[in-house]
Each structure stands twice: as structure tokens, then as C-alpha cells.
Amino acid sequence: MEPLDLGSNWTWTDARRRGATRRRIAEGGEQLSRGLHLSRAQPSSLSVRCRAWTRLLPRDAAFGLETAASLLGVHTDPPPEVQVVLRPRPVLPRRRGLVVAVRDLRPEDVVEVGGLRVTSGAQTLLDLALRTPPAELLAIGDALLRARRLCEASLAERLARGGRVRGIVRARECAALLDGRATSRPESLLRYWLATSDLPAPEVQVPVLDRRGRVVAHADLGWERHRIAVEYEGRQHAEADQFGRDVDRYSLMAAGGWLVLRFAARHLGGPGVVVERSRAALVSRGWHPDTVRS
Incomplete structure (x- = not known):
């Protein structure tokens, strides 16, 4: 007799109706909830689990x-x-x-x-x-x-x-603060902390121009007027190819007079370091705390 194929998910009632034994039901799948089973033959992703739940909802x-x-x-x-x-x-x-x-x-x-x-x-x-x-x-x-x-x-x-x-x-x-140009969760967190501080509101994907006016890079965040860039360095930046591209990009930015603030996962615990270092950078470029926020 060929083995009974119950599919990717099943209910206890349906499986028994189709002739599955109690042992076959227990061995063939993971129990998501009482009377609801998911086949062990496929990875248990969220969408797979949700699809199984639709049988009971x-x-x-x-x-x-x-x-x-x-x-x-x-x-x-x-x-x-x-x-x-x-x-x-x-x-x-x-x-x-x-x-x-x-x-x-x-x-x-x-x-x-x-x-x-x-x-x-x-x-x-x-x-x-x-x-x-x-x-x-x-x-x-x-x-x-x-x-x-x-x-x-x-x-x-x-x-x-x-x-x-x-x-x-x-x-x-x-x-009021949403921006689809943000490329990652960490970048969004940095932007929120800066946007809700007393500093000037940061710009997103700031273009960096060379002396001929050509765009040579984009900063995650920053203040174009002050030539300050804020960058988040994720794990992918440690890869050889990405590291090389970053070196080129940061060299071009420095050659254009940009000050680059780089942050990593260790700085995502709260806004303190991000805001204070950004404040110091802005002050070094002529911004004053009494300046009207824009």
C-alpha cells in the first residue's frame, strides 16, 4: 500500500477521514495547535504556518x-x-x-x-x-x-x-518622519534619534559632489550644508569587495571636504552617542545650538 500523502498541513479530523492512523498523524507532522498539524517534510516558515492556520480560522x-x-x-x-x-x-x-x-x-x-x-x-x-x-x-x-x-x-x-x-x-x-529612501532598520533608528533631537533635521541619501559637480557618492544621512555625513556600518561592510568600495567612497568624500561619522551595531542601544557625536561635528562646522532648527 502506498503511503498516505497528507500534504503540507492537515487537521486531525481530515487526516482520520482520509484513513491516516493515529501513529501516522503523530509521526508525520509537527503539531501547531490542538488538531492542527504541519508536515515535517518542509521548512516551518511563517507563511507556511499561517497557511496551515487558515484551515481553522x-x-x-x-x-x-x-x-x-x-x-x-x-x-x-x-x-x-x-x-x-x-x-x-x-x-x-x-x-x-x-x-x-x-x-x-x-x-x-x-x-x-x-x-x-x-x-x-x-x-x-x-x-x-x-x-x-x-x-x-x-x-x-x-x-x-x-x-x-x-x-x-x-x-x-x-x-x-x-x-x-x-x-x-x-x-x-x-x-511625519517616514522616508522610503532609508535602506535599513539601523539607518532608520539613527534618523529618528537625530530628527527628534535639538539638532538640525538630517537629510536622507545626501549626494556628495566632486569639484566638477558630479555625484560621486551618497551618504546614508547628513547635512549637506555642513558637509557632514552619517553612515551606518553593518556586517556586510566587512566583506572584501564592500570594504574596498567603502574605502573609495570615504576617500572621495574626504577629498571633497566631508566629515564622515561612522556608527555600528554597538551604537544602536540608544541615542546618546549618536546625537552627541553629531552635535560635536556640527559645532565644529559652524553650527550653533541657538540656530533655528531647519
Whole structure:
């Protein structure tokens, strides 16, 4: 007799109906929750787990919160439990491995990602506003813009009908600072700390020109007027090819009179070092604390 193929996921009831023994069910898959199993034959990614959960969820359920952020392309560690958003109803699903939030979702608040219903970028950002530190929220918003899962118009529309929902104030503050040109989470964190300090607001992807007016490099952040660049150095900068390109870029910037401030993972614990070193650099280039912020 050929082995029974239960597919990538199955419920206990369906597997038994198809003739699987209790032993076959136990040995063939990982139990996500009571009565829900995932095949061990494939990697247990977030999208795979979410697809399995759709067997038990109401049809109008949408994956939300940090789960939605991950599915929408924000590169972050997925939460241990799958999070879903449901419209109000008398009884909500209660299962191990599942977190349920209630929202009065409209059709425009849900998008499809790989065949899964997921809260839109705007809805996801609003839902995360209350539970996420402001700097991290900005990084998520930047990532959603970068992945083209969010746009200014859709966010403005969602926030306009936000009323007094919890988190709306932080979401609106975040919306004013979003910039899809940010290339990474660390860069977004640095920008938030600088933008909310008493220093001049930093510019993003600042062009560096040579003496002939040609663009020879772009700084992650900086102040073109003062020729100060702020750069984040991730692990990829240690690779031989990238290191060589960085040497060329920093040499060109120095030749053009630019002062480059370089930060790394050790500086992401808080704004203190980033803001104070940037302040010292600005003062050295003629900026004065009493200057009107622009």
C-alpha cells in the first residue's frame, strides 16, 4: 500500500477521514495547535504556518500585527505565536499558538500576500503604534514604504479615520518622519534619534559632489550644508569587495571636504552617542545650538 500523502498541513479530523492512523498523524507532522498539524517534510516558515492556520480560522480573518509586518516584507524576527485580526463577534477563537486582536476592518484594510489575507501596510503600522517604541515604529514604516506595501496616501486615509483609537497619536507622529529612501532598520533608528533631537533635521541619501559637480557618492544621512555625513556600518561592510568600495567612497568624500561619522551595531542601544557625536561635528562646522532648527 502506498503511503498516505497528507500534504503540507492537515487537521486531525481530515487526516482520520482520509484513513491516516493515529501513529501516522503523530509521526508525520509537527503539531501547531490542538488538531492542527504541519508536515515535517518542509521548512516551518511563517507563511507556511499561517497557511496551515487558515484551515481553522474564519474566512474573514487577516494576519496582523508583527505577523503582518513580517509577511509584508519587514525583515524582523517573526513572533512565536501567529497573530490574526478579526472583526468584532460574540465568540473569538482561542487556541494555543494563536493571538487574536479585534479591529473594525474595512475591505481596504486587508491585502493579499501570497494567497494569505494580511492587514494592509497602513493598518499594520497603526496596529503596531501602541505596542512598538517610536524609533522601531519608524523603522517598520520605512521598511513598508521600501517594500511598496505602504504609501503616503493610504496611510493618510487610514489615520484620518483613526478617530481616538489607541496609538493614533504615535502613528501620526511617525507618519511625519517616514522616508522610503532609508535602506535599513539601523539607518532608520539613527534618523529618528537625530530628527527628534535639538539638532538640525538630517537629510536622507545626501549626494556628495566632486569639484566638477558630479555625484560621486551618497551618504546614508547628513547635512549637506555642513558637509557632514552619517553612515551606518553593518556586517556586510566587512566583506572584501564592500570594504574596498567603502574605502573609495570615504576617500572621495574626504577629498571633497566631508566629515564622515561612522556608527555600528554597538551604537544602536540608544541615542546618546549618536546625537552627541553629531552635535560635536556640527559645532565644529559652524553650527550653533541657538540656530533655528531647519
